[in-house]
Amino acid sequence: MNSKDKILSQLFKAGYTEAKKVKLPTSLLWQPDLIFTKNSETYYVLLRSTNTILPSFLSRISNSSSKCNSLIIFEKKCSKTEENQIISFGISVGYFIQGKLTLKLRSQVKAVAKEAKKKLQVIDIFVSSKQGIKEREFVAGRIEALRKINRYPFNPPNLIEYDSFAINKLYKHIDTVLDSCDWIIIILEDNFSNPKIVRHEIHRAVKKLKHENIFMFVKSTKLCQQGWKRELDFIKALIPPSIKYLPFSDISDLEVTMTKAIHLRMSKIFKKQKIQTVN
Numbered sequence: 704m705n706s707k708d709k710i711l712s713q714l715f716k717a718g719y720t721e722a723k724k725v726k727l728p729t730s731l732l733w734q735p736d737l738i739f740t741k742n743s744e745t746y747y748v749l750l751r752s753t754n755t756i757l758p759s760f761l762s763r764i765s766n767s768s769s770k771c772n773s774l775i776i777f778e779k780k781c782s783k784t785e786e787n788q789i790i791s792f793g794i795s796v797g798y799f800i801q802g803k804l805t806l807k808l809r810s811q812v813k814a815v816a817k818e819a820k821k822k823l824q825v826i827d828i829f830v831s832s833k834q835g836i837k838e839r840e841f842v843a844g845r846i847e848a849l850r851k852i853n854r855y856p857f858n859p860p861n862l863i864e865y866d867s868f869a870i871n872k873l874y875k876h877i878d879t880v881l882d883s884c885d886w887i888i889i890i891l892e893d894n895f896s897n898p899k900i901v902r903h904e905i906h907r908a909v910k911k912l913k914h915e916n917i918f919m920f921v922k923s924t925k926l927c928q929q930g931w932k933r934e935l936d937f938i939k940a941l942i943p944p945s946i947k948y949l950p951f952s953d954i955s956d957l958e959v960t961m962t963k964a965i966h967l968r969m970s971k972i973f974k975k976q977k978i979q980t981v982n
Contacts, residue, residue, distance in 0.1 A: 706778060706799060707737065707750060713804040714739055719746075731771055732763045744811075746772045746795070754779035756789075762959045765792035765966070766852060774808070788963065790981060791970035793853055808982045815973070815980055816854035822976045828860045829881050831904040832890035841954055842888055845961060855969055860888075865900055874903060881907050885916060888961070889948075892922040895930030905934055909941070915971075918964050919948035920957060 704712070711721060722738040722745060735747040749756075749764070754777050764773050775789060776797035786807075789796050795809040828846055832839040843860045850857040861880050868876055877900070881887065887908040891901070908917055921927060921935065928935065938946050949964065951957040973980050 706752070709802065710750070710776060710799050710804055711737065711739075717741075717804075728767070728771055731767050733760070733767070744772055746774050748797075749773070749775045751775060751777045752779075753777070754781045754785070758959045758963065759955065761789065761792055761794070762962050764794055765962065766848070772809070772811075774806070776804070776806075787970065788967065791966040792962075793966075810980050810982055812852075812854055815978060816856075818978045819854075819856055819973070819976075822978060823856050823972065824885075825856045825858050826886060827858050827884040829884040829887040829904070829908070830860050830862050830890070831887055831901055831908070833892070833894045833896075833898075833901060834865050836890070836892055836894050837954065838890045838892055838957060841957065842890060842961065845958060846888075846965075849962065849965060853966075853969075855965075873900070877904060878907060882911055884912070887912060887917050889917070889919040890957075891920070891927060891931045891934065891948075893924055893926045893930065895927070898931065898934070902934055905937070909938075909946070914941075914945035915968070917946050918961070918968075919946060920951050920961060921948045923950035923952050 714721070719739045719741045722740050725738050725745065727735075731747060733749070736750040737748045739746050739748065747767075756775065764775075767773060772795065773793070774795040774797055776799055778799050780798060780800060781789070781796070786796055790807065790809055793809055793812060795807060797804065797806040830839060830842050832842070839862065843862055846857055846860045849855055861884060863877060863880060865873060881904060887904070889901075889905060889908070919938065921931065935948065938948060949960050951960050970980070
């Protein structure tokens, strides 16, 4: 028997049933190696002979509908950090090691969301970037997608259209909106001309928000690093160094990096509030 057959054999003994003729949901963005059911729940399984998975593939699996129970079964043990990261993406983890199958099934998204609604306030998110760049609208859409898929308690993100305000009223409006937000997502890329407004938002955020709720993503080009040097030096000089900015190369990379950062932050919030995410 190969590993897949051995895994199925142990699932059968545990009361699971293989689903051979299930129509894959259109929202499922990957091809499962096997599908099984138990207690009216369907699980879509990816088998890995190693203990690694590409971050981009992990993001694709997590982007599947919240109705899909995704499970990755590894044949080698992941580190605790990697395991927690996968679970934070809303994905269950299993191991098939030395002939023994163990599962850590992620709690249903609906159940987690119900408990979160009782214990958490809605999170308001401010998006800081140059106006008119593609990354700005992408981030707003990604936040909305994470809200729908994972049922995170997010309000629609705050994007201020700078050209809608007279300059003498703009900064006051930024301060009012930013001060009412819980998180800020800062995007710095190659368009750095006249950076005064973004600079103001960064300084205001550092002063007003918990630094663990400041997410900063910087395009990994020499042009960007030089253009935003003043802002990056300000972040580096913080004592203690409480904000870590993350590099990205393109939109796809930004999606993976930002998704990972938000999932991990929500995982810490759930843990602190004793919100059960694993059965």
